[in-house]
Amino acid sequence: MSHVAHPPPVLRGTGSKPIYTDPQKLPGVIPGDPQKPIPILSSSNYSIESSNKVSNLKGKRREHGLFYWLLAAPLRRAVETIFGRKRKGIMGAASGDEVFFGPHGALGEVWNDEMSSTMLGKRLRKVVQNYQAMNKYGVQYPRAESGAHQSKLSGPELLCQIKKMVQITTLTQDMEPFAGFPWASQLSPRQLISDIGPFKTCAVVSSAGSLKNSGLGKEIDAHDAVIRFNAAPTTGFEKDVGSKTTVRLINSQVMASEDHHFLSNSLYSAGILVSWDPAPHSSDLREWYNKTDYPIFKQYQRYRRLHPQQPFYILHPRMEWQLWQRIQDNMGESIQKNPPSSGLLGTVLMMSLCEAVHVYEFLPSRRKTELCHYYQRFSDAACTLGAYHPLLYEKNLVKRMNQGSDRDIYMYGRVTLPGLKTLNCTHGSTSGMISKT
Template identity: 50%
Template sequence: QSGLYRHSTDQPVACPPRTGNVSGDVRGKPSGYFGVRRMVEGRSENRTRKEIMCALKKQVPLSVMKLGDGPFSGDEWERSFPSKSLEETLGPLRSCAVVTSAGALLNSGLGPEIDSHDAVIRFNSATTTGYSQDVGNKTTIRLVNSKWNKFFRSPDYKTGTLIVWDPAPYSKNLTQWYKKPDFKFFKLYQQYRKLFPEQPFYILGPAFHWNLWDVIQDNSVPNIVPNPPSTGMQGIAVMMNLCEKVSVYEFLPSHRRTSLCHYYEKHHSWSCTVGSYHPMKFEKLLIGRINQGSDEDIAALGKVTLNGLSQEKC
C-alpha cells in the first residue's frame, strides 16, 4: 500500500511521497543509526500546554511487550512474561514521583517529600542506600536501559517492578529489533524471570520511545539528535500514563545544579544534565512547557508538577 493512504471516507487516494515539503505530517529521509524520519514541516515551539499534553496522550500510550507480539511467542516467552498487565500490577496511582539521578539531588533533603507519593520511579543503577534523606527509600518502579546487566548482582534491582527498554529501529519493526537489539538483553531477561519469577518485570515496546521522540521533535524547531529520549524522559512519560499527578525531581535543575553527573557517583560531566547522545535539552524544554508548578519550585526544589494524561480531556 505504499504511496496510498485512506481518508476518513475510506477511499484510497494517491498521496505525495513522504519525503516532500507539503505541510502536514510529512517526514524526511531516514537519518542516523536508527533510521529516524523526522517531521520536516509544521514543527513548532509555540504549542500550548494543552496541545502538547493531548499530543502525548494520543501519540504516546504506554505499551509493554506481551505474548504473541511479533516474534515474542513460544514456550520460552510464555514462561517469561508476567501474567498480569503493568496496570494490574501497579493498580491506579494518584500521586507519583520521578527521581532523576542528577547530582543536584545531593543535599536536597527531598527524601521525605519524595516518599510521600503513592509511587516512585527510579532509573538504572540509582541506589537509595546512603542517600535516603535526599532521594527517599521507596522504589515502586525501576526503569533500566538494556545495557544494564548488573540485574543479577545488585540488591537495588530487587525492589518493585522492573521495566527495561532497548533502542530499536525507528521503523518499530519487532522482527528486526528481535534479531538485532541494540544490546542483546532478551536472553538475560528470560534468565532473570526464571530466577526471580515473583518480581514483575516488563519490556517496554519500542514504539513508546520513538512516539515520544516524535512529540519532542515536532515541538522543537531545530533538528534534534536522532537517538531515543533519555531513560528519565521515558520514565516521566511512563508515569504520566499511570498516575493522576506527577512530581519530577531535578530534571529541570534547581539552584543546586552541578556538573556532578549522578548523586551516587563521583563522575563530573555537564553532558549528563544537558545531553549528548539523548535529545535531553529539548526533552527539558518540552517538560518546562507543560509544567504546572511554579518557577520557585524549580529553582528551590528542582521540582516540576505535571498532570497525568488521564486528567486531560482532548
Template identity: 50%
Template sequence: MKPWRKFLALMAWLLLFLCLLSYYLDKGPVGQMVRCVDASSCLLSPRLQQARLHYLNSNKHQVTLRPAEGRPGGQRSSQELLCELQRRASLRTLDGSQQPFAGMGWSGVVPGEPLGPMVPGSEIETCAVVMSAGAMLNSSLGAEIDSHDAVLRFNAAPTEGYEKDVGNKTTIRIMNSQILARPMFHFNSSSLYRDGTLVWYEDPDFDFFTPYVDRRRKRPDQPFYILHPAFLWGLWDVIQSNSEETIQPNPPSSGFIGIAVMLALCRQVHVYEYIPSSRQTDLCHYFEPHINAACTLGAYHPLLYEKLLVQRMSASTTPDDLHQGSRVTLPGFSTVDCGGDPVTYDRPPNKNT
C-alpha cells in the same frame, strides 16, 4: 632548578590550563535554561553542539528527519502538550505476541498483563520520579520523596547511604540493558533489583534476552516489563514536533521515559532534579564522582529539548520556582480532559523501517 623539575612544573601548569579550559567550554548557561522560551542549541557548549551535529549526521537509527517548517514550536498550551503526549505515545509494553518479538521467543516469557497500577482497578494518587542527578546531593528531599504513593528510580541508583536526600522507597525501577548484562551491576544478587516492578528500555546493546529469561524463571512473581520500541519512538516524535530545531535522532533519555510512564499511571507526578535547580552541578550522578556537562544538557539523547518540553507542560510552575525548588509537578493523563482515543503504532512511525 633541575631541568626535570622545570619540566614537571610546566606539565602541571599545562594540565591545570587544560582542565580550566575544558571546564569553561563545557559550561553552558544551564541556569538560564529554565528561562528560555524556545529550544535552542545555542544553550549547548561548543563540545555539546558538535556532539549534536555528529548524531544528526550519523543517524544511527535511520530516523526520517523532517523539516522545521510547520512545527508548532512553543504555540501549544500545557494541556495540549499533555494530550499530544497521551495520544501519540500511549504506554505500551511487549506482550510477546507481535512480530518480530514472537519469533524471537518472547511469547510466554514477558508478563501477560500490561504495566499498570500496582492495585488493579485503582489509580496511584501521587508519584515521584527521582533523577539520579548530582544535584540530588544535599537536597534533603528524602522524606518528601518517600511520602508519595509510588517512587520511580533509574538504573543502578542506590538509596542506602543517601536516604536523607533521595529517600528509600522504590516502586518502579527503569533500567537499560547494561544493568542485566554487565557483571559489575550484580543484577541477580544486588538488593537494588530484588523488590518492586522492573522496566527495561532502549535497544539491547548487550545480550539482554538470556539474563532476562533467567530472571523471569528465578523470580516469576516479580513484574519485569519491556517497553515497546514504538512507545519510545512515539515519545521522540512528540519532542521533535514541539521543537523548532531538529533534535538528535536517538531515543529519549531514561528521565523523559520515566516521566511518561508515570504520567500514564498516576494522577499527579512530581519530578525531582530534571530541570536544573540552583543546586545544578556537572556531577552526573549523586552516587559516583563522574563529571560531564552532557549529563545535564545531553549529547546522545535530545535531553535539552526534553527538558524544555517538560517545562512547558508544567503550567503551574514558574521558571523561578523550577530553578529554586528542584521539583516539577505535572498532572497525570487521567486528570486531563483530552477527548478522543490514544494513537498507538505497531512500529516507530518516524523511521524508514
C-alpha cells in the same frame, strides 16, 4: 599507579560488532568523523564507593606525568580535549562549565524552554552534531532532516498530544514473535498499566547530581509510588532521595554490563522492574528482536528464572519513537536521532499510572551542578544538557508542560505534571485541554 576508567565490559548483542558503553555515560565524544566517534573516559562506575580506585583527573590536568604518557595516543587526545584550558574555548568535563552552572551561568535561575544547541559550548555543540549525523537507528522523519516544525504547542496542548499519540505499551506473551518462543510465559500476560496503579501521587526521582544535599527524601517518600532509574541507589542517600522504590526503569546496557551485576545485585530486586532497549526507527518487533542494542531478551530470561515472582516488564520500542517525534515536532531545530532518555520515558510512564506526578531535578534547581549523578563523582555538562539523548530538548518539553511554579523548580527542582487520565482533551478547543480539578 593511577588507573583510567575504561568502559565496563558488556555482553555482546545479536550482531557481530562489539558493544560500547551507552554514550550518555560517556558524555564527551571527540569531534571528527560522525561515523566513527571516539568514546572517552567512562563514568558509569565512578561511584563514591569505588572512587578510591580511580584517580582524580582534575588534579592531573595542569601537568603531564608518567600517568599521562602511559595512555594510548587516542586517550591522551581525549584527556586533552576534556580538560583543555578555558583560554582554548573548549567546554570540558572539568573546565569551562561555570558558564552554565555558576550563579550567573547561562542556564539562569530557572530552565528556559527556548534552550537550543546554539547556547552550547563548542565541544557539546560538536557532539550533538555528530549524533545528529550518525542516525544509528535509521530515523526517516522529514521534519528531523529539515528542522521544519509546526507551531510549538502550548503546555496543555502538548499534554493532550502525548496522551493521544504516545502509546504506553509493554510486551505481552501473546505478541509476535514472542508468542512462538518457549520462554513466552515469562512475559506478563497483561499490560503494565493494567497490572499496577492507579496511584494518586507519584515521584519521578532523577539521578541528577543536584539531588545531593537536597534534603528531599521525606517529601519523595510521601508519594504513593516512586520511580527510580538504572543503578541509582537509595542506601546512604535516603535524606536526599528517599528510600521508597515502586518502579525501577533500566536500560538494556545496565542489564548487560558485568559491572552492574544485574542478575545478583539486590538493588534491582526491590519493586517492579521495567526495561527498555532502542529499536530501529521503523522496525517491527521481529526486526528489533534480531537487532537489539544489547541482549535484553537473554538477560530478561536469566533474571526471570532467578526472580520468577518479581513483576518485570519490557517497554514496546514504539513508545520511544512516538515520544521522540513529539519532541522533534515541538522544537525549532533538528534533535539527536536517538531515543529519549530513561528519565523522560519514566516520566511519561508514571503519567499513565498516576493522577499527579512530581518530577525531581529533571529540570535543575538552584543546586544545579556539573556533577552527573548524586551517587558519583564524575562531572560533565552533557549529563544535564545532553549528548547521546536529546536531553536539552526533553527539558524544554517538560518545562512547557509544567503546571507548578518557577519557584518550585528553583527551590526544589520540582516539576508538577498531571496524570494523562485526568486530562480533559477536546478536539479543536485549546481551553478544553486542561487537567480536571
